[in-house]
Amino acid sequence: MRALLLDLDDTLFDRTAALARWNADRVPFPWLLEVDERGRRSRVAFCADLARRGIPVTPDEFPHQLAACVEPEAGARETIQRLARTHRVAVVTNGGPAQRTKLANAALADVVHAVFVSSEPPCHDPGRGWPPGTPCVAKPAAAMFERALRWAEVPPEDCLFVGDDPVVDLAAAAALDMTTAWRVRGSWPRELARPRYEIHAIAELEAIL
Numbered sequence: 001m002r003a004l005l006l007d008l009d010d011t012l013f014d015r016t017a018a019l020a021r022w023n024a025d026r027v028p029f030p031w032l033l034e035v036d037e038r039g040r041r042s043r044v045a046f047c048a049d050l051a052r053r054g055i056p057v058t059p060d061e062f063p064h065q066l067a068a069c070v071e072p073e074a075g076a077r078e079t080i081q082r083l084a085r086t087h088r089v090a091v092v093t094n095g096g097p098a099q100r101t102k103l104a105n106a107a108l109a110d111v112v113h114a115v116f117v118s119s120e121p122p123c124h125d126p127g128r129g130w131p132p133g134t135p136c137v138a139k140p141a142a143a144m145f146e147r148a149l150r151w152a153e154v155p156p157e158d159c160l161f162v163g164d165d166p167v168v169d170l171a172a173a174a175a176l177d178m179t180t181a182w183r184v185r186g187s188w189p190r191e192l193a194r195p196r197y198e199i200h201a202i203a204e205l206e207a208i209l
Contacts, residue, residue, distance in 0.1 A: 001179060001209060003152035004083055005145070006112075007163035008093035009039055011183045012202065013070050013106040021069040027053050038185075063098035070105040075203035077107045083209055088152045090114040092145065092161075094138045094168070116148050140172035149176070160209065162199070170195050181208060 009015045015038065023032055027050075035041065035049045043059035050057055057065065083089060089112045093099050096119045103109045118138035137143040149156060156177040163169025164185040171192055174180050181197035188194060197208055 001087070001158050001160045003088040003090075003149075003154045003159040004205070004209065005090050005092050005148050005152070005159060005161045005173075005178075007139075007161075007165070007169050007183070008091050008099055008102060008106075009095075010164040010185050011162055011169075012076060012091070012108060013073055013102065015039060015066075018066055018069040018071070021071075022066050026055055063096060064101065067098040067101035067105060070102045072105075072107040073202055075201065077111060079203045079206055080108055081111045083205060084111055084113060087209060088113055088154070090116060090148050090151065092116045092139065092148045094118040094144075114148070114151055116144065116151075118144060140168045142172065142176060145173055145176055145178070149178075160197075160205075162205065166192050181205070 006012055016033070019032065019036060020029060023029055035046055043062060047057055047059050047062060080089060091103060091108075091112050091114075093116070095117060097117075099117045100109065100115065103112075103115065109115075119136055137147075139145070145161070149159060152159060157179070159178045160181060161169065161173035161178045162181045162183060163173070164183040166182065166189050170180045170182055174193070174195070179197075180195035181199055182188065182195045183202075184198055184200050199205065199208075
């Protein structure tokens with residue numbers, strides 16, 4: 001494999017730990033986890049629930065506040081640095097501007113070669129980019145993965161995609177014939193074919209690649 005594509009939240013850093021630091025015992029943490037749904041719930045609905053608990057925060061503010069609570073994973077930076085010497089490495093993430101802050105606070109912004117954020121227009125690199133006006137897309141849309149593959153200049157079978165979400169990350173990547181590695185979080189859905197690899201830490205990627 002010649003390219004490595006990585007999800008961000010709960011793949012390159014522990015989002016639950018960041019949420020716990022943000023919470024700082026302001027509300028019962030089990031309740032917070034339930035209403036947050038690992039970041040999948042509407043931020044508007046999530047912030048409305050927080051407001052009812054006496055925590056005023058807007059949907060625009062919360063991602064940045066959470067990003068400030070992100071901490072690096074031990075060994076992740078060194079692993080990505082080494083892999084970037086021999087592979088094209090990019091982050092493929094859903095979200096807004098706070099995603100780049102998360103990546104920086106995870107100590108990885110300067111070691112990956114490219115970052116694809118769903119809310120941002122695609123790169124317009126001369127010769128291999130996309131025309132102005134190309135719409136933004138988000139995972140699990142195939143176009144999100146295809147943009148990263150086009151940038152990497154490798155066929156799907158020569159690319160490893162690493163993510164935590166079985167549906168949004170891994171089933172979608174596998175549908176394009178990419179090799180997949182699950183950053184284990186929770187349980188794997190019985191109805192989905194399992195990925196080729198499972199990891200519990202980013203440092204384990206060196207044994208795969």
